[in-house]
Amino acid sequence: MRQDNTFTLTDNRTGKKYEYAIKEGSRGPAAVDMRTFFKDTGMFSYDPGYTSTASCSSSITFIDGEKGELRYRGIPIETLATEHNYLDTCYLLLNETLPTDNERLQFDLELRHRAFLHEGLRNLFNAFPDNAHPMATLSAAVTALASFYDEHLDICDEAEYTEMASRIIAKIPTIAAFAYRHSLGIPFIQPDIDLSFTKNFLTMMRAYPGGKMHLGPLGHEDIKEVEVRALDTIFTLHADHEQNASTTVVRGVASTGAHPYVAIASGISALWGRAHGGANESVIAQLESIGSVENVEKFIARAKDPNDDFRLMGFGHRVYKNFDPRAKILKKLQDELKVTLGLNSELMEIAAKIEETALNDDYFISRKLYPNVDFYTGIILTALKIPKNMFTPIFVIGRTVGWITQWIEFKKDPESKIARPRQLYTGK
Ligand code: ACO
Numbered sequence: 001m002r003q004d005n006t007f008t009l010t011d012n013r014t015g016k017k018y019e020y021a022i023k024e025g026s027r028g029p030a031a032v033d034m035r036t037f038f039k040d041t042g043m044f045s046y047d048p049g050y051t052s053t054a055s056c057s058s059s060i061t062f063i064d065g066e067k068g069e070l071r072y073r074g075i076p077i078e079t080l081a082t083e084h085n086y087l088d089t090c091y092l093l094l095n096e097t098l099p100t101d102n103e104r105l106q107f108d109l110e111l112r113h114r115a116f117l118h119e120g121l122r123n124l125f126n127a128f129p130d131n132a133h134p135m136a137t138l139s140a141a142v143t144a145l146a147s148f149y150d151e152h153l154d155i156c157d158e159a160e161y162t163e164m165a166s167r168i169i170a171k172i173p174t175i176a177a178f179a180y181r182h183s184l185g186i187p188f189i190q191p192d193i194d195l196s197f198t199k200n201f202l203t204m205m206r207a208y209p210g211g212k213m214h215l216g217p218l219g220h221e222d223i224k225e226v227e228v229r230a231l232d233t234i235f236t237l238h239a240d241h242e243q244n245a246s247t248t249v250v251r252g253v254a255s256t257g258a259h260p261y262v263a264i265a266s267g268i269s270a271l272w273g274r275a276h277g278g279a280n281e282s283v284i285a286q287l288e289s290i291g292s293v294e295n296v297e298k299f300i301a302r303a304k305d306p307n308d309d310f311r312l313m314g315f316g317h318r319v320y321k322n323f324d325p326r327a328k329i330l331k332k333l334q335d336e337l338k339v340t341l342g343l344n345s346e347l348m349e350i351a352a353k354i355e356e357t358a359l360n361d362d363y364f365i366s367r368k369l370y371p372n373v374d375f376y377t378g379i380i381l382t383a384l385k386i387p388k389n390m391f392t393p394i395f396v397i398g399r400t401v402g403w404i405t406q407w408i409e410f411k412k413d414p415e416s417k418i419a420r421p422r423q424l425y426t427g428k
Pocket of ligand 1: 274275276277279303304310311312313314315316317318319367369372373374
């Protein structure tokens with residue numbers, strides 16, 4: 001008798017039927033358990049880009065791409081972005097619950113203490129040419145970190161893996177700021193234990209060594225609270241995003257048994273591409289090349305031309321077929337910053353014109369192409385005086401907690417296996 005929770009496939013060449021169990025998650029689409037498909041049929045499933053493949057089961061992040069919904073550990077992203085901060089979000093991802101006041105304090109203190117780099121690691125930065133892209137330096141420095149903490153991690157020992165996780169979350173901003181300062185040839189600023197996670201990062205980016213480092217030339221606070229809050233929100237929105245390209249790479253490297261920091265370094269490399277996290281840098285570069293509001297129509301026409309490989313950067317998403325909920329929050333933030341920081345740049349006008357034109361154009365409507373998270377981050381980061389080449393490193397800072405949480409989940413999952421897909425051979 002046919003079971004209801006199964007899926008039957010028929011090979012029409014032979015009429016043979018194959019039955020597979022349907023696995024139900026707690027929300028979202030169910031999955032057909034195809035693990036024995038090759039053994040049963042001698043055939044592979046063919047799915048380049050994994051558009052129909054659930055590579056694992058996970059309880060960290062939920063996305064409903066049709067509705068435009070995103071939740072970490074069941075909590076809506078809107079709640080985290082407006083009522084909590086990045087450290088709460090990190091704690092939530094790692095521990096499955098939001099922290100109590102005391103837990104928040106302990107976690108914050110731990111991250112402040114772990115933000116410093118081994119002096120030996122500082123030497124690595126000198127090996128890079130002046131003007132090296134900070135993403136190259138960042139990825140290399142995180143790989144190097146594995147040699148400073150060459151532990152054989154016991155995944156059953158909670159203290160061991162939480163220490164490994166907090167260490168990388170705490171050090172990433174320092175490495176990113178050092179990579180940036182090296183690219184300018186200016187002295188490194190050490191972390192300041194008195195500053196919060198996000199303010200510390202902005203200080204390491206902007207300050208001059210010595211004296212009251214975060215004061216501007218006139219003695220005014222150079223770093224405004226509104227800027228710290230905006231950047232903290234960006235970190236929160238980037239903290240995790242289920243099985244995206246870089247997270248899939250992190251899990252893939254984890255599956256080979258490599259050191260967790262090497263897996264994170266691989267995730268950093270994957271994120272750098274402009275189809276993924278590198279899009280935030282490309283968005284601003286594209287707005288600059290468009291140059292003025294009058295040119296927008298011309299570039300939109302290029303994006304729609306099937307014979308032109310030009311794409312509108314910051315538009316479209318593999319999963320969201322509706323407004324990306326993170327983009328909605330960032331659009332609001334951008335409008336607020338416009339007022340509080342008195343911003344009104346030509347780039348903002350071009351971006352607003354693109355958004356308006358694309359959202360009313362049938363090409364974008366029919367393909368469900370909406371502005372994604374990267375469309376607005378570039379504009380906001382520019383408003384925070386952050387240079388273009390640091391946009392993707394800032395994405396890295398936010399995403400590190402997601403990668404390491406996914407790494408831990410992978411290691412604890414008894415169903416995890418080495419990532420080893422097969423192919424449809426078409427050669428000689
Ligand atoms: N501009 C113009 N057309 C686009 C765009 C775009 N940005 N994105 C997709 N399309 C079109 C494609 O040409 C295709 O059209 P067709 O059906 O006529 O051939 C259709 O929309 C579907 O596109 P795919 O590439 O098949 O969609 P996929 O899910 O594979 O790609 C991706 C998603 C990579 C994000 C894509 O939309 C893109 O390249 N966007 C621009 C880069 C970008 O902003 N990346 C950041 C993503 S968010 C993140 O990683 C944090």
